[in-house]
Amino acid sequence: MKVRIHVSLxxxxxxxxxxxxQHSLEGLGFSGVNEVRQGKLIELDVDPAVTDDQLDEMCRKLLANMVIENYRIERVAQVESAQ
Amino acid sequence: MKVRIHVSLxxxxxxxxxxxxQHSLEGLGFSGVNEVRQGKLIELDVDPAVTDDQLDEMCRKLLANMVIENYRIERVAQVESAQ
Structure with missing residues (x-):
């Protein structure tokens, strides 16, 4: 089962x-970009037995720095991951 | 308008x-994690006038390395971004 974890500042x-x-985009001539934030996207392939609580604990212990980052866990439906 | 760009290997x-x-998760005692891939999550705040073609060009020119990376553009609905 695929799980996506979005970590953002x-x-x-x-x-x-x-x-x-943002500055590079401006330099390339793209206008209309007001703000850019870069985060991390961590894709896990886990056994179906792994619970939401365990995923939450993984984020808190390792994947995100809770002082400066937020995270969001998204379980990817099998249909989508088969594409 | 918020746009999320997912860049993955x-x-x-x-x-x-x-x-x-993956090794660190195992070291922390988490089992059942078969694979981990890390990518980038780039959140843009753009004017509504910015077209999908322009976003596509930003990805190809700067945000993703097309040799080794794929990207996916997701426009975030106003309702969600207001949360």
Whole structure:
């Protein structure tokens, strides 16, 4: 079973990487981009026996830094993962 | 308008970072994790006038390395972004 974990910086936390991307987009001539934030996307392939609580614990213990980051767990339906 | 861009390594491309995460999860006592892949999540705040073609071009020119990475563009509905 596939699980996607989206890790993003909390609002207000400085994101120099996102800033650099925004400036580069401007430099390439793209206008209308007001803000860019860069986060992490972690895709796990786990046994169906793994519970939501366990996934939550993985995020808190390792995958996200709870001081500066938020996370969101998304279980990917089998239909989508088969595409 | 919020846009999320998911950048992930193409299948078959070696992902040492994902491997390291997998080993760390095992070391922490989590079982049942078969594979881990790490990608990037780029959140843009763009003007509504920015078209899908422009977003596509941003990905191809800057945000994703088309040789080793795939990308997926997701426009976030206003309802969700207001949460």
């Amino acid at each position: 909390k609002p207000g936390v400085l994101d120099p990487q996102g800033r650099a991307i | 193409k299948p078959g491309v070696l992902d040492p970072q994902g491997r390291a995460i």
